[in-house]
Structure formats: C-alpha cells, structure tokens
Amino acid sequence: MRKEEHWEFWLYIAGQTPKSILALENITKYSKEHIRANYTIEVIDLLKSPQLAEVAEIFAIPTLVRKIPKPLRKIIGDLSNKEKVLIGLSIRPIITDGK
Amino acid sequence: MRQSNTIFSKTPTGVTGLDEITGGGLPKGRPTLICGTAGSGKTVLAMQFLIKGITEYNEPGVFMSFEESAKDLTQNARSLGFDLERSIVQKKLKIDYVRVERSEIQETGEYDLEGLFIRLGHAIDSIGARRVVLDTIESLFSGLNNTAILRSEIRRLFQWLREKGVTTIITGERGDSTLTRQGLEEYVSDCVIVLDFRVIEQIATRRLRIVKYRGSTHGTNEYPFLIDEDGVSVLPITSLKLTHTTSTDVISTGLPGLDKLFDGGGYYRGNCTLITGSAGTAKTILASYFALNSCRQKEKVLYFSFEESPDQLTRNMLSVGINLKPYIKSKLLLVHSSRPSLHGLEMHLLSLHKYILEFQPRTIVIDPISSLVTIGSRGEVSAMLSRLLDMLKMHQISALITSLTHAQPINYNAMAEEAISSLVDTWIKLRNEERNGNRVRSLYIEKSRGMGHSTEIRDFIITNEGIKILNADSVTQQSGNGAEKIHQFSGNGSKRKR
Numbered sequence: 001m002r003k004e005e006h007w008e009f010w011l012y013i014a015g016q017t018p019k020s021i022l023a024l025e026n027i028t029k030y031s032k033e034h035i036r037a038n039y040t041i042e043v044i045d046l047l048k049s050p051q052l053a054e055v056a057e058i059f060a061i062p063t064l065v066r067k068i069p070k071p072l073r074k075i076i077g078d079l080s081n082k083e084k085v086l087i088g089l090s091i092r093p094i095i096t097d098g099k
Numbered sequence: 100m101r102q103s104n105t106i107f108s109k110t111p112t113g114v115t116g117l118d119e120i121t122g123g124g125l126p127k128g129r130p131t132l133i134c135g136t137a138g139s140g141k142t143v144l145a146m147q148f149l150i151k152g153i154t155e156y157n158e159p160g161v162f163m164s165f166e167e168s169a170k171d172l173t174q175n176a177r178s179l180g181f182d183l184e185r186s187i188v189q190k191k192l193k194i195d196y197v198r199v200e201r202s203e204i205q206e207t208g209e210y211d212l213e214g215l216f217i218r219l220g221h222a223i224d225s226i227g228a229r230r231v232v233l234d235t236i237e238s239l240f241s242g243l244n245n246t247a248i249l250r251s252e253i254r255r256l257f258q259w260l261r262e263k264g265v266t267t268i269i270t271g272e273r274g275d276s277t278l279t280r281q282g283l284e285e286y287v288s289d290c291v292i293v294l295d296f297r298v299i300e301q302i303a304t305r306r307l308r309i310v311k312y313r314g315s316t317h318g319t320n321e322y323p324f325l326i327d328e329d330g331v332s333v334l335p336i337t338s339l340k341l342t343h344t345t346s347t348d349v350i351s352t353g354l355p356g357l358d359k360l361f362d363g364g365g366y367y368r369g370n371c372t373l374i375t376g377s378a379g380t381a382k383t384i385l386a387s388y389f390a391l392n393s394c395r396q397k398e399k400v401l402y403f404s405f406e407e408s409p410d411q412l413t414r415n416m417l418s419v420g421i422n423l424k425p426y427i428k429s430k431l432l433l434v435h436s437s438r439p440s441l442h443g444l445e446m447h448l449l450s451l452h453k454y455i456l457e458f459q460p461r462t463i464v465i466d467p468i469s470s471l472v473t474i475g476s477r478g479e480v481s482a483m484l485s486r487l488l489d490m491l492k493m494h495q496i497s498a499l500i501t502s503l504t505h506a507q508p509i510n511y512n513a514m515a516e517e518a519i520s521s522l523v524d525t526w527i528k529l530r531n532e533e534r535n536g537n538r539v540r541s542l543y544i545e546k547s548r549g550m551g552h553s554t555e556i557r558d559f560i561i562t563n564e565g566i567k568i569l570n571a572d573s574v575t576q577q578s579g580n581g582a583e584k585i586h587q588f589s590g591n592g593s594k595r596k597r
Contacts, residue, residue, distance in 0.1 A: 014213040022208075046214060050221035053214050059197055060243075061213035076243075078208035088205035 007031070007039035008068040012053075014046045014061045019078045023062040026079035030086065034094045064089075107314045110158075110230070110266040113151025114144065116333030120318035121309065125290055128264040130257050132287040134271040134278045135294030140305060140326050141270040143179065144294070145232040146172070147330040148268055150181045153191045158229035161222045161265075162194045165238035169194040179330045193222045199242030206244055212252040216259060223265060231260065231267040237281050246281075254286045278310065289313050295321070304446060307333055325449045334449045334486075345369060350396075350497060353388030356559070356568030357527075360544055362551035366525055368461075369495040370548075371488050373519055375502045376529030380540060381561055382501040383407075385527070386464045387416045387423065388566070389499045394426040398461035401454060402434045405470035409434035420564040433458055439470040444483045447471055452490060462497045468519065469503040488522050524548040530556075542568070 009027060013020035024043060031039045046053050046061070056065065060076040066089050075088045086093055109123035118124050125131045125148075135141050149160035164172055172194055173183045186192035195218060223231065236256075239249055260267045269287060271279030278284045284291050291310040296303065306321040324333040348368035351358050358364045366372055372389075374382050390400045404412055412434055413423045426432035435454055442450065455463065468484070491498045502519065520526055526545040531538055543556040559568045 012214065014217055017213075019209050019211070046217045050217045053218040053221065054195055057198055058214040059199065059212055059218065059239075060210045060215070062210060063214060073205075074203060075205040075207060077206050077210040080208035084205060084207040088207070 005037035006068055007035050007037060007066070009039065009041045010056075010065045010067055011041060011043045012046055012056065012058045012061065012063045012065070013043060017061070020062045022078040022080065023064065026082070026085070027064055030079075030082060030091065034086065034091050036094070109315075110152075111156060112148045113155050114147055114331050114333060116322065116324070117307070117331075120322060120333065121290075121312065122315055122317060125266055125268070126312070126315070127266055128261065129289040130260055130267040130269055130287050131290040131292065132269050132271055132279070132284055133292045133294065134273055134284070136273045136296055139273075139294040139296040140324070140331060141294055142167070142172075142175075142234050143326055144331050145234050145268045145270055146176055146181065147179070149192065149230055149232055150176070150183075150186070150330075152230040153186050159191045159226040160193075160230035160232070161219065161226070161228045162192065162232045162234065163219055163222070164194065164196045164234050165199065166235055168196045168198075172196075178328075180328060181330075190226045193226050193228065195219070195222050199239055201242045204242065210245075210248065212239075212249075212256065215252075216256065219256075220263075223263065229265060231265045232270070233267065234270045235272060236269055237271055237279060237283065240281055250281070253281075253283070257286050284310075290315075294324075323446065323449060325446060325453070327453075332449065332453060334452055344495070346495060351392050352385075353390070353392030354385065354566055354568070356557075356566070357385075357388075357542075360553040360555070360557065361547060366497065367549065368497055369492060370524040371491060371498040371500065371522065372525040372527065373500050373502060373523040374527045374529060375504050376542075377504055377531055380529035380531045381559075381566060382503070382529060383412070383466055384416070384419055384421070384561065384566055385529070386466050386499050386501050387412075387421045390432060390462065390464050391421055391423065391426070393462040393497070394423075394431045397431065399430075399458060400426075400432045401458050401460035401463045402432060403451060403454075403463065403465045404434055404436045405439050405465075405467060407466075408436045412436075418563065419561055419566070433460070444471060448483050448487055451487065455490075455494065455496065460496060462499070463491065465498070465500045467501040467503050469501075484519050485522055520545075525550075 009031070011020075011024055011027060013023070024041070027041060031041065044052060046058065052058075062076070062078065064075045064079060066073040073089055075085060079085050108127040109121070109125060110127040111118050111124035112121075133141050133144060146162065149162055152158040152160050162172065167175070176183045183192060183194065187194065197215065197218070219231070222228065236253060239253075240246060243249060257269070269283065271281070271283045273293075274280040274282070278291065278293060288311075290312045293308045293310050295306040295308070297306065305324050305326065307324045308321045309317045309319065322333050324331055346368040349363045349365045350368050351365040352361075374385050376382050390402055393400045402412070407415065409427070413427065416423055423432055423434075427434065437450075439447070451465075471483075488498070500519065500523070525547045528543055528545050530541045532541070533539075539558055540560065541556050541558045543554070544552040557568050559566050
C-alpha cells in the first residue's frame with residue numbers, strides 16, 4: 001500500500017532565475033496537494049556543480065527529474081501546466097484518488 | 100556585424116587540401132557551419148578537425164554529439180585510424196553525448212538550454228579546449244517541441260561560443276530549400292561549407308564547396324574529396340597555377356634508339372610524355388622501358404596500370420626482356436592496378452594524388468589514360484588531365500602517359516588524344532600498319548617542347564630481347580618496303596604482339 005511509497009524529485013537549475021523559482025514553487029505546490037506519501041524535493045544548482053549536468057543528462061533548465069519511484073521521468077520547463085506535470089510524473093490527482 | 104576589417108586569423112583543420120582552399124583554415128575562434136546530406140561525411144570531417152587539432156596543433160577539443168553515443172563515435176573513428184580513447188585519457192579530447200529522446204521528455208512552460216551551455220562550458224574548461232564540434236545540433240528540433248525557444252537558444256549558443264573564442268564546427272543536415280533544415284546558416288555568418296554526395300552514372304563522387312567565408316578569400320569551386328582509411332582529403336586541383344619551375348636535366352627514354360631521335364638525348368625531367376597508338380603498338384613496352392630506366396637510376400617509379408594487374412604486367416614485360424620484378428621487390432617500382440570503373444574521374448585523380456604524395460616517385464606512368472576517358476565526359480577528362488599534369492609538374496615528377504587510339508582515323512575516339520595533346524610536352528606516335536602483306540610497326544615524334552627532334556618515321560620490331568628501332572638508313576633505302584626489313588630481323592627472335 002501507500003506506506004512504502006516515497007517520492008523523490010530533483011530539480012536542476014542554473015542560478016535563481018525566475019523560471020527556476022517558478023518551477024520550484026509549482027512542484028512544491030503540486031506535491032503538497034496531490035502526494036500523500038513522503039516526498040522530497042532536492043534542488044541542484046548546476047552553476048555550483050557543473051559536472052552533474054552531463055551525468056544527469058541535463059540540457060534544459062529547469063529540468064525536474066523524478067528519481068523515485070522508478071522509472072526515471074523528466075520534465076523540462078517552469079512546470080506551469082499542472083495537468084501536464086501530473087500526467088508526466090504519474091501523480092494521480094488526489095480528488096479522484098483513493099477509490 | 101561588429102567585426103572590423105582586420106585580417107582574421109585562421110585555425111588550420113589539418114584536413115589535406117581544405118586548408119589550401121580556405122587560405123589557412125577555418126575562422127579562428129568563430130563558428131563554421133558544415134552542412135550536407137546524410138552520409139556526406141560531415142561527422143568524419145568534424146572529427147578529423149578535432150583529432151588533427153590534438154595531434155598536430157596541440158589544441159584540445161570537445162565533441163558534443165547529438166546523434167551518436169561516445170562509444171559509437173569511438174568505434175567509427177577507429178576505422179579511420181583515430182584512437183579517441185587515448186586522447187580522452189590524456190585529457191585532450193572530451194566527448195559528450197547529449198541524448199534527447201522525445202518519448203522520455205515532457206515540456207511544460209518556459210525553459211532554456213542553459214544546461215547545455217553549462218555542460219559545454221564545463222567540458223571546454225576541464226580540458227582547456229580550443230576546438231569544439233556540435234554534431235548535429237538540429238537533432239534538438241526533433242526531440243523538443245518549442246522551436247521558438249530552440250531557435251533563440253541556438254542563436255545565443257553560437258554567440259556564446261564566439262565569446263568563448265573556441266573554433267567551432269557545427270554540422271547540419273541539408274534541407275529542401277535551405278542549406279540546413281532549420282536554417283542555421285542564418286545564425287552562422289562566418290563560414291559555411293557544403294558537402295555533397297552525388298551518384299552520376301553509378302559512380303559516386305563527394306564534393307565540397309565553400310559557400311561563404313566572411314572576411315576571407317576562398318576557392319569557390321566544388322572540390323572533390325575522398326574519405327578513406329586516412330579520413331578526409333580534399334584536392335584543391337583548380338587552384339594550381341602555371342608557376343612551376345622547369346628542369347633542363349635530360350633523362351633517358353630507356354631505349355637508346357629512341358633517345359637518339361631527340362637532340363637532347365631523351366626527355367626533360369619533369370616533362371610529360373604522351374605515347375599514343377592503336378592496340379598492339381607496344382605502348383606498354385615503351386612505358387616499361389621508361390620505368391625500368393628510372394629504376395636503374397635508383398629513382399622511384401609509380402606505375403598506374405588500368406588494364407593489367409601487376410603480375411600480368413611483369414609477366415608480359417618479361418617476355419620482351421624487361422625484368423621489372425627486382426625493382427618491385429626493392430620497392431623502387433610500385434605498380435598500382437585498378438579498374439577505371441571503380442571510381443569517378445575525380446576520385447581517380449584524388450587517389451593518384453594520394454599515391455603520389457605517399458610514394459614520392461620521381462617518375463610516374465599511367466597506362467593507359469584512355470581507359471579513364473571511357474568514364475567521363477570530354478570536358479571532365481580534359482579538366483582532370485590538366486589538373487593531374489599541373490600537379491605532376493609542381494612536384495617535378497616526370498610522367499609518361501599512354502593512350503589508345505584506333506588504327507583508323509575515327510573521330511570519336513580521338514578524344515583522349517585531343518584532350519591531352521596540348522598539355523603534354525612530348526608526344527610520340529606509334530603505328531602499326533599494313534605494308535606489302537605485313538604488319539609493320541613504326542614510331543615518330545609528333546612534338547617535343549623545348550628540344551629539337553628527328554622528324555623521321557622509324558620502323559621498329561619487338562623481339563624477345565625488347566624493342567629494336569631500325570636505323571634511318573634502312574628506312575630511306577627501303578621506304579615503302581617494310582616487308583624486306585622484317586625478314587632481315589626475323590632470325591633474331593619471334594615477333595610478338597604486345
């Protein structure tokens with residue numbers, strides 16, 4: 001059941017740009033609203049650790065990576081389209097959830 | 100743009116021929132666009148630019164690939180003789196494979212390609228790269244939807260590369276009406292090179308053309324190029340001028356009887372001699388004499404045979420007393436046989452050029468050039484020959500070229516002769532005609548630039564000891580009666596056809 005469920009997001013940014021800030025706000029909001037289980041959001045600033053860009057195969061900023069649960073999912077952009085983000089991350093919206 | 104009109108410095112590509120037609124290489128510290136159809140050699144050329152940068156100019160390079168993984172690239176490069184792994188270990192080369200898979204990526208809202216900039220910047224800084232290749236950045240367009248963002252970001256990327264001061268090659272796939280599918284040529288205003296791969300009459304030819312090179316003169320023609328085990332080589336054939344120095348050295352034709360017909364006692368070194376004649380007039384034998392003589396002088400000879408294999412040639416020549424084998428063994432003589440239909444004309448020229456550069460002969464023989472003529476149109480043949488001869492003259496290589504003509508004066512087949520005769524310095528005509536129920540071979544010198552020569556038509560016979568040129572007396576005495584002369588010599592050995 002849900003007790004094992006754990007969500008882990010990594011958000012790749014390059015400095016505090018408006019797009020990145022917006023993306024962080026969005027994913028935080030969606031997670032709060034729709035994920036009942038534990039979740040963590042880690043922000044990685046590629047300006048500070050540029051070597052991670054190649055390792056994580058990042059080319060666009062911001063990029064949100066769903067590390068857990070598997071499989072890996074990637075969404076690029078400021079995450080402003082809620083519906084698309086939820087589908088992209090396979091988060092079932094809470095209103096229709098739990099039935 | 101903001102560039103001043105100073106002379107731009109250039110970054111040599113290290114690609115044979117390309118640096119010549121670009122007047123020294125690609126614009127230093129600026130991006131160059133190389134576009135072409137699929138399989139036209141863009142990646143190979145770009146890779147070679149990086150490798151040569153590392154091996155010859157000590158300039159580390161970054162290869163950012165959007166299509167092939169580092170593993171595939173390494174493998175492909177190995178087939179061209181480049182060891183990428185070693186360069187990577189030595190921190191001279193960095194390959195970064197940017198995988199953009201549409202099915203794995205969702206797009207929502209605004210984004211930029213700062214991640215790509217950071218990756219590239221990090222790669223450049225980590226090895227101190229001076230050269231960068233982006234192959235093929237347009238792949239981004241098939242992986243991502245927002246073309247407006249991509250366009251502005253790619254424009255920004257090129258600007259950023261300029262500011263970084265790295266010399267960059269960007270490859271692009273040829274579009275229908277534009278040079279590249281996404282019109283990248285609008286953003287790269289410095290240098291644009293187009294590669295082309297054409298098949299005409301079943302023969303494939305690769306061509307390269309510089310469409311634009313801001314602030315620099317460049318060759319504007321289409322230049323054929325070759326991709327082989329050494330990578331790309333471009334032949335800047337039409338840039339050659341008539342400025343070669345000439346020699347007053349005289350070298351023997353290899354046949355004392357023939358030498359005597361020239362006032363100077365042979366050909367000038369670096370001259371080009373044409374021997375024409377119908378089938379069986381001993382063109383190859385005369386050519387072999389010339390080759391043999393050169394070998395005896397310890398001068399290297401490169402023999403291009405378009406009709407016979409090396410074995411066949413040595414066997415046939417042995418039958419007339421010319422033993423080429425020892426010289427092949429001692430590597431003074433290299434016989435290179437290939438079928439005329441193997442390549443297009445330009446490719447033949449290129450491979451001749453390559454062999455000549457590698458082997459560094461003092462003498463070359465092309466036997467026969469008329470075989471090549473069968474694969475090209477008249478204009479092409481003439482252009483190709485003039486390029487070839489210019490190249491030989493530039494290198495002071497003596498050349499002997501044979502050409503087959505038909506016994507009867509049939510106009511259409513005089514093509515090779517016509518195309519070449521004005522280019523050569525010496526022209527010897529061989530004949531094999533019927534006189535009094537016998538076939539009689541004869542030769543005469545049609546022209547000899549810069550050297551007086553006999554105007555006689557000399558009969559000759561072929562014995563198993565070689566060619567015997569009959570002396571002029573017997574000709575004058577017995578003119579019109581070749582048959583008797585043959586009888587004189589029939590005891591010397593069996594007559595042979597070539």
